[in-house]
Amino acid sequence: MKNSVLVVDGEPALRSEMVSILENAGFEALGAENGLRGLELIERENVRLVICDWHVDDASGIDLCCKLKTAGLGSYVYVILLTPKDSIDQRVQGMVAGADDIVSKPFQPSDLVARVKVGYRLLQLETRESLILSLAKLAERREPETGHHIERVQCYSRCLAEQLQGHPKYSGIVTSEYVQLIYQTSPLHDIGKIGIPESVLLKPGKLTQREFDLVKEHPLIGAETLRGAIERGPETPFLEMAHDIALSHHEKFDGSGYPQGLAGEAIPLAARIVALADVYDALTTHRVYKDAYSHEKSESIIVEDRGRHFDPDVVDAFLQVKETFQAICRHFDNDGNDLPRGGANQTTEPVLSESNDYLGPYETASLT
Ligand SMILES: [Fe+2]
Numbered sequence: 001m002k003n004s005v006l007v008v009d010g011e012p013a014l015r016s017e018m019v020s021i022l023e024n025a026g027f028e029a030l031g032a033e034n035g036l037r038g039l040e041l042i043e044r045e046n047v048r049l050v051i052c053d054w055h056v057d058d059a060s061g062i063d064l065c066c067k068l069k070t071a072g073l074g075s076y077v078y079v080i081l082l083t084p085k086d087s088i089d090q091r092v093q094g095m096v097a098g099a100d101d102i103v104s105k106p107f108q109p110s111d112l113v114a115r116v117k118v119g120y121r122l123l124q125l126e127t128r129e130s131l132i133l134s135l136a137k138l139a140e141r142r143e144p145e146t147g148h149h150i151e152r153v154q155c156y157s158r159c160l161a162e163q164l165q166g167h168p169k170y171s172g173i174v175t176s177e178y179v180q181l182i183y184q185t186s187p188l189h190d191i192g193k194i195g196i197p198e199s200v201l202l203k204p205g206k207l208t209q210r211e212f213d214l215v216k217e218h219p220l221i222g223a224e225t226l227r228g229a230i231e232r233g234p235e236t237p238f239l240e241m242a243h244d245i246a247l248s249h250h251e252k253f254d255g256s257g258y259p260q261g262l263a264g265e266a267i268p269l270a271a272r273i274v275a276l277a278d279v280y281d282a283l284t285t286h287r288v289y290k291d292a293y294s295h296e297k298s299e300s301i302i303v304e305d306r307g308r309h310f311d312p313d314v315v316d317a318f319l320q321v322k323e324t325f326q327a328i329c330r331h332f333d334n335d336g337n338d339l340p341r342g343g344a345n346q347t348t349e350p351v352l353s354e355s356n357d358y359l360g361p362y363e364t365a366s367l368t
């Protein structure tokens with residue numbers, strides 16, 4: 001049976017052009033002129049992958065995307081959103097609405113086909129992935145104050161990977177598939193926290209050395225859990241990347257991190273990317289041990305640690321996309337009520353709580 005793709009686009013000429021591009025590439029392609037018809041076809045024909053235009057007749061592509069992600073359809077529907085221009089705000093809106101991929105118009109037919117193929121490869125991993133993502137959310141629920149941390153780290157990580165895709169050094173390494181994989185595996189970075197007592201995770205005061213040592217075990221616990229899944233099932237890039245991120249997201253470029261003290265490129269690239277995404281989020285949001293820092297302060301802390309904590313290439317990518325980072329943070333600030341104080345829009349500098357200060361403000365933030 002052929003893999004089917006639904007194209008939802010109100011413009012007949014573009015819709016039929018996309019349908020024939022996909023048919024020529026071996027897919028079974030269907031067209032719908034509006035969101036309502038699209039939803040009908042998805043349910044009736046059991047479509048797993050949808051390409052949706054930013055504007056359709058009866059709804060915005062964003063609305064349709066949200067509906068698809070919340071409709072309780074039997075299987076996961078992969079959504080590629082087409083945006084009329086490459087604007088940061090539209091990309092961010094698409095990402096937070098749950099679009100799996102975003103393509104700006106005009107697009108190259110070969111690029112669209114490649115992205116559909118990536119989508120189908122990822123759909124094949126759905127069962128294991130959705131199980132693991134549920135576990136990630138479960139781990140996050142133990143730290144309610146960091147609500148939406150997973151989603152923000154996902155968006156930041158994808159954004160950095162997309163930027164590195166254009167870097168000649170990473171050509172052939174950071175592919176479209178890699179970008180999707182990091183988006184889907186980065187939520188698992190702290191899965192090992194399931195093994196850390198809540199009394200330690202949520203402690204507002206200073207951690208004792210023993211408590212800090214306990215927290216430092218979470219990368220090993222997470223990696224061990226994922227290694228078990230890799231050994232039981234067929235090897236997949238998804239689980240391999242999830243394992244690398246869980247194990248190495250607290251390593252530092254200069255070798256002073258944990259748990260293995262890896263340095264430089266011995267640290268898997270995905271972990272070097274998530275390390276920055278994770279710390280940026282810890283810095284710009286309120287935590288039990290600190291208030292939220294402004295974007296400017298967070299940026300200067302990250303730049304200061306270029307080549308020490310962070311891979312210089314990842315810091316350079318961050319500086320290129322910092323406006324997108326701020327837009328992502330703003331989005332959750334506005335819609336997710338997730339930044340009780342400060343956040344990336346804050347201009348005045350918050351006061352760091354006394355707690356955990358023996359680690360230094362930045363080291364404390366990077367514990368998350
Ligand atoms: Fe962590």
Ligand SMILES: [Fe+2]
Pocket residue numbers: 149189190278368
């Ligand atoms: Fe984290």
